[in-house]
Structures are given as C-alpha cells and as structure tokens.
Amino acid sequence: MSGPLASLNVLDFSTLLPGPFASLLLADMGAEVLRIESPTRMDLLRVLPPHDQGTSASHAYLNRNKRSLALDLKQPEALEIVRALVKDYDIVLEQFRPGVMERLGLGYDALKAINPRLIYVSITGYGQTGPYKDRAGHDINYLALAGVASYTGRQDSGPLPLGVQVADVAGGSLHAVVGLLAAVIARQHSGVGQYLDVSMTDCSFSLNAMSGAGYLACGVEPAWENQVLNGGSFYDYYRTRDGRWMSVGSLEPAFMQRLCAAFGRPELAAKGLSLELKTALQIEFEKRSFDELCELFAGVDACVEPVLSLSEAVEHPQLKARELVSQVPRGDGSTQAQLACPLKFSQGLPEPRHIGVAVGAHSDEVLAELGLSVQRIAELRQAEVVG
CATH class of the missing domain: 3.40.50.10540 (Crotonobetainyl-coa:carnitine coa-transferase; domain 1)
Structure with missing residues (x-):
C-alpha cells in the first residue's frame, strides 16, 4: 500500500x-x-x-x-x-x-x-x-x-x-x-x-472564524466570557464534587432539555442560554462525583462529556475504535x-x-x-x- x-x-x-x-x-x-x-x-x-x-x-x-x-x-x-x-x-x-x-x-x-x-x-x-x-x-x-x-x-x-x-x-x-x-x-x-x-x-x-466575522461586519468586539461559546453562557466546563471536570455543549433545545431532565430539573431548560442556567448547573454538577456524572450521562445524548486525561483518552472506547x-x-x-x-x-x-x-x-x-x-x-x- x-x-x-x-x-x-x-x-x-x-x-x-x-x-x-x-x-x-x-x-x-x-x-x-x-x-x-x-x-x-x-x-x-x-x-x-x-x-x-x-x-x-x-x-x-x-x-x-x-x-x-x-x-x-x-x-x-x-x-x-x-x-x-x-x-x-x-x-x-x-x-x-x-x-x-x-x-x-x-x-x-x-x-x-x-x-x-x-x-x-x-x-x-x-x-x-x-x-x-x-x-x-x-x-x-x-x-x-x-x-x-x-x-x-x-x-x-x-x-x-x-x-x-x-x-x-x-x-x-x-x-x-x-x-x-x-x-x-x-x-x-x-x-x-x-x-x-x-x-x-x-x-x-x-481562525477567528465566527468572532472575526461578527466584529468586521457588525462591530461586535469579542472579550473573555462575553459570547455564547467562550464562557459567556452555560456552554462551559463544570467542576465535579471530587475536583474533576465535565464539558457541556447542550446548545440546541433538545439537548438542553435532556441535560436538565437528567438532573431531575426539567424546568431549568426554560432559562435558555442565560448565565442563570449556568449557575444552576454549577450547583448540580458539584453535588455529584465525576464517576457518578459519567454514569449519569453515559446513556443520555445531550452533548455532555467528561474531561479526560491523556491516559484516559487513550483507553476511551471511541478513540480505540x-x-x-x-x-x-x-x-x-x-x-x-x-x-x-x-x-x-x-x-x-x-x-x-x-x-x-x-x-x-x-x-x-x-x-x-x-x-x-x-x-x-x-x-x-x-x-x-x-x-
């Protein structure tokens, strides 16, 4: 070959x-x-x-x-x-x-x-x-x-x-x-x-693909944690009870609803992209350990994934496959x-x-x-x- x-x-x-x-x-x-x-x-x-x-x-x-x-x-x-x-x-x-x-x-x-x-x-x-x-x-x-x-x-x-x-x-x-x-x-x-x-x-x-387009066409200046995708919304990383981290990218309504339902808090989905939702999610994530959260979201298609170390990533079934x-x-x-x-x-x-x-x-x-x-x-x- x-x-x-x-x-x-x-x-x-x-x-x-x-x-x-x-x-x-x-x-x-x-x-x-x-x-x-x-x-x-x-x-x-x-x-x-x-x-x-x-x-x-x-x-x-x-x-x-x-x-x-x-x-x-x-x-x-x-x-x-x-x-x-x-x-x-x-x-x-x-x-x-x-x-x-x-x-x-x-x-x-x-x-x-x-x-x-x-x-x-x-x-x-x-x-x-x-x-x-x-x-x-x-x-x-x-x-x-x-x-x-x-x-x-x-x-x-x-x-x-x-x-x-x-x-x-x-x-x-x-x-x-x-x-x-x-x-x-x-x-x-x-x-x-x-x-x-x-x-x-x-x-x-x-590489400033979206933020650069927004600034040049509309004059919207990006800054730290002031945009949907850079920490200015609930789209972010969340600390677990034992000091590990989970990633949340549940932007679409269906994913957001599944995320909130998994925590037994379906009413949170009504808060949309707000920082109020982010604060509520921080509390929910910090109630649970990393392993508990991994198990909780393993069967939930909500764009929630654990932050893995390299040693863990190497052994992840998706990367191995x-x-x-x-x-x-x-x-x-x-x-x-x-x-x-x-x-x-x-x-x-x-x-x-x-x-x-x-x-x-x-x-x-x-x-x-x-x-x-x-x-x-x-x-x-x-x-x-x-x-």
Missing part, C-alpha cells in the same frame, strides 16, 4: 513543530520526505523531554517515516548536493526567517531555475512581508497578535496558555499542507510550480506507541515504517542515489560537508 501522496517527493528543511508536523502528514499519506539537517546545529526538538530509550518522544513522532540527510549548508559542496536533489523533488518546505534561504543560494528563484515544477513552501511567524517579518516569535505571540487570546480565557485571570500549539499546528502546519496540495493540483494543469508564503499569525487570524494509537517500528525489532494519522482513506494508508531517526541516518544512502561514489562520500564526510 503506497498511499495517496506516493508520487510526491519532499525536501524538508524545517525544525521544531510547524514544518515537521506538516511533513509528517505528507509522509503518513505516502510522500517521500527527506529532511535536510545541520550536522552541527541540532534541531532542539531532538532533546525535548520526555525521552524513550534516549530519544525524544516528540521527535520520534513528528519525524516518523522520514529520511535524514545531514548537510552543512554553509559549505559550497552541500549546496551543490541540494541543487542536485531539487531536480527530482516536487516540494521544498522551509522554516527559516525571511531571506535566509536566499542568502544560502537556495531561495525559490534559484531553485525554480533548476526545476520549474518545484513547489516551494515557507512557514514563518509573520510572513515574508510587513514590519514584523524579521521578528522572533512563538505560538503564544502569534495567537496574541491575531486577537485569539483576547477572548480565550477568563475575566478574572485573563488569557489562557493553551496546551495545544494552535498557531503552530492549525496555523502553520495544516494551512501549509492545504496550500501545497492546492499548488500540486494547479501544477497538474499548468505544468509549473509556485511559491507559498505561510504566516502562522495570518493563519491564526483566519478509531485506532488513533499506532505501534511504530524503532529499527531494532521493537515498536513505540505513537499518535496515528487521523485521516481515514477507503483504500487505507501505508503502515508506519520507522520512528524519527538520528541526524544523517540516511546520508550515505541518499548520496549514493545521486550517483556519488563511496570514495566521494567519504571525502565529503572527511571535509565535514556531510554528517
């Missing part, structure tokens, strides 16, 4: 989370992904705890199914190797600050002269233009500037530092994949590639449990080949495929061009 993207070859210069998550999706769907890594400047994700048998679990996951070629891009011989690779690759994915690849001689204009069909994707915090294009940032900064943090939080404590990197993944990674696949479709008709400028701040700004955990080969005959690709294709996806590998694990193999002799590869290693 080769996967729907088996025809695509990707040169991945990215590090950390946004680019690697994007190329992970591509690799899971069958694309051939070759990471170009520095032999001297380590991807910090490689040392991020926790570690499994000496390897960062995050790195092992985000870089599964990818090969690694270690090149010192400051050396001319390394740049020649990249230019040779580009002849046979469809996509370049990079995550440097604007201008870095151009200074190396590996910018879009230079590489498309070698391969006009090349699709070149740049993921940055703020994009290739604008006064912030050279400014450093992280997920929390992009969400702050995009307005998302201004209404994601509590009135008494302010914005929340989210546990999931929304700007990196939903902003950078997923938009990059959507954009590059759109460019692949366009290339099927035009025969030429193109450049894709992905800003994590831009994409985070677009969807096979969201995969056993991925380490290379020594054993396997590592990882998050599986969540996409379900009727023709299936290829089995995971291996976890993320050591820097330069495939250097000799890739260079041999380019036609370099064993002697020449040894010379490049001696000169520290290849790691």
Whole structure:
C-alpha cells in the first residue's frame, strides 16, 4: 500500500513543530520526505523531554517515516548536493526567517531555475512581508497578535496558555499542507510550480472564524466570557464534587432539555442560554462525583462529556475504535506507541515504517542515489560537508 501522496517527493528543511508536523502528514499519506539537517546545529526538538530509550518522544513522532540527510549548508559542496536533489523533488518546505534561504543560494528563484515544477513552501511567524517579518516569535505571540487570546480565557485571570500549539499546528502546519496540495493540483494543469508564503499569525487570524466575522461586519468586539461559546453562557466546563471536570455543549433545545431532565430539573431548560442556567448547573454538577456524572450521562445524548486525561483518552472506547494509537517500528525489532494519522482513506494508508531517526541516518544512502561514489562520500564526510 503506497498511499495517496506516493508520487510526491519532499525536501524538508524545517525544525521544531510547524514544518515537521506538516511533513509528517505528507509522509503518513505516502510522500517521500527527506529532511535536510545541520550536522552541527541540532534541531532542539531532538532533546525535548520526555525521552524513550534516549530519544525524544516528540521527535520520534513528528519525524516518523522520514529520511535524514545531514548537510552543512554553509559549505559550497552541500549546496551543490541540494541543487542536485531539487531536480527530482516536487516540494521544498522551509522554516527559516525571511531571506535566509536566499542568502544560502537556495531561495525559490534559484531553485525554480533548476526545476520549474518545484513547489516551494515557507512557514514563518509573520510572513515574508510587513514590519514584523524579521521578528522572533512563538505560538503564544502569534495567537496574541491575531486577537485569539483576547477572548480565550477568563475575566478574572485573563488569557489562557493553551496546551495545544494552535498557531503552530492549525496555523502553520495544516494551512501549509492545504496550500501545497492546492499548488500540486494547479501544477497538474499548468505544468509549473509556485511559491507559498505561510504566516502562522495570518493563519491564526483566519481562525477567528465566527468572532472575526461578527466584529468586521457588525462591530461586535469579542472579550473573555462575553459570547455564547467562550464562557459567556452555560456552554462551559463544570467542576465535579471530587475536583474533576465535565464539558457541556447542550446548545440546541433538545439537548438542553435532556441535560436538565437528567438532573431531575426539567424546568431549568426554560432559562435558555442565560448565565442563570449556568449557575444552576454549577450547583448540580458539584453535588455529584465525576464517576457518578459519567454514569449519569453515559446513556443520555445531550452533548455532555467528561474531561479526560491523556491516559484516559487513550483507553476511551471511541478513540480505540478509531485506532488513533499506532505501534511504530524503532529499527531494532521493537515498536513505540505513537499518535496515528487521523485521516481515514477507503483504500487505507501505508503502515508506519520507522520512528524519527538520528541526524544523517540516511546520508550515505541518499548520496549514493545521486550517483556519488563511496570514495566521494567519504571525502565529503572527511571535509565535514556531510554528517
């Protein structure tokens, strides 16, 4: 089984989370992904705890199914190797600050002269233009500037530092994949590639789907706990008697009626979306333990679900039925449990080949495929061009 993207070859210069998550999706769907890594400047994700048998679990996951070629891009011989690779690759994915690849001689204009069909994707915090294009940032900064943090939080404590990197993944990674696949479709008709400028701040700004629409069209400014879906109504999380939490999303009248009836308080449904209903529900939830509430709502279709830990989520029958955990080969005959690709294709996806590998694990193999002799590869290693 080769996967729907088996025809695509990707040169991945990215590090950390946004680019690697994007190329992970591509690799899971069958694309051939070759990471170009520095032999001297380590991807910090490689040392991020926790570690499994000496390897960062995050790195092992985000870089599964990818090969690694270690090149010192400051050396001319390394740049020649990249230019040779580009002849046979469809996509370049990079995550440097604007201008870095151009200074190396590996910018879009230079590489498309070698391969006009090349699709070149740049993921940055703020994009290739604008006064912030050279400014450093992280997920929390992009969400702050995009307005998302201004209404994601509590009135008494302010914005929340989210546990999931929304700007990196939903902003950078997923938009990059959507954009590059759109460019692949366009290339099927035009025969030429193109450049894709992905800003994590831009994409985070677009995630203001409903609140942004309301502000731009009607001037309604969202703020903490002033909207139906951000804590300004009964749509919220509720503490249980034993300090656990339940989620309530019973917005539609039928669900709201079932929610209130489950507590033996059908009259509460008449309060609608009011905060008065929220106060009444807080009392009802705090009367009962987490286990009691789980049992109470197990057979009630009211959009009420428990807030699970990751260890609980892994064992939940719905997630288990969807096979969201995969056993991925380490290379020594054993396997590592990882998050599986969540996409379900009727023709299936290829089995995971291996976890993320050591820097330069495939250097000799890739260079041999380019036609370099064993002697020449040894010379490049001696000169520290290849790691």
